[in-house]
Amino acid sequence: MSNEQQDVQVEDVNEQNEAEVEAQASEASEQASDNSQVQELEAQLAAAQAKIQEQQDSVVRAKAEVENVRRRAAQDVEKAHKFALEKFSNELLPVADNLERALQAADKENEALVPMIEGVELTLKSFDATLAKFGVEVVAPQQGEALNPELHQAMSMIPNPDVAPNAIIDCLQKGYTLNGRLLRPAMVIVSAASSVDTQA
Incomplete structure (x- = not known):
């Protein structure tokens, strides 16, 4: 190559x-x-x-x-x-209170007042039924019932050895609820523990 x-x-x-x-x-x-x-x-x-x-x-x-x-x-x-209806219901409650006071103050022994008393009773019954129709329920605690601070307001306490402490002795004014919500508490008198119980 x-x-x-x-x-x-x-x-x-x-x-x-x-x-x-x-x-x-x-x-x-x-x-x-x-x-x-x-x-x-x-x-x-x-x-x-x-x-x-x-x-x-x-x-x-x-x-x-x-x-x-x-x-x-x-x-x-x-x-x-x-x-x-809460405000409206609150405005109506004094009407129910006044009808109840009228019945308490009426002289039921007077024959001349019997028709008027019956009329007031029917009016109050009708009024309560109308309130109930719209969800307003009466809170009327009975004597001896325990105080429920969610529904009752204690106006005074009285020592009473025959009743358990914090039991209702008397209802001064009914309370009301609207669909389960408290409109006004029931005003009550409750029993207090007696001084003997508190010392013991």
Whole structure:
């Protein structure tokens, strides 16, 4: 083989090597470019997923808030229906008290007053029935019943050895509730522990 042929072969090998090196460099460059694109796409995907999660949380919170508002509004409407008559009922209670006082003060022995007393009794009965129809209930504790501070107001305490302490001795004025809510407590006299009991 001549020198020229050897030189040509060496040049061909060099050219092949350079072409391979360029191809490898180009491939490495493409891979690096692909890697940076993949990383960029992964970052965009992570950001999009975070935004979706944030929006989902926001939608869930908004839905819960709407449910809370709807529930509160329903409760307010229910309370408005139940207790709309509270002021009106409170204004009517003295009428019932006055009818009862009229019956207590009436002379039942006087024959001339019997028709009037019966009329007042019927009026009071009708009045109580009307109040009950609209959810107003009478709180009239009986003698010997235990004091209930949620429904009764003790006006005075009297020592009485025959009755248990904090038992009702007398009801001075009836109380009333409206749909379970106290309008006015019953005013009562209760028994106190006797001084002998307290010393013992």
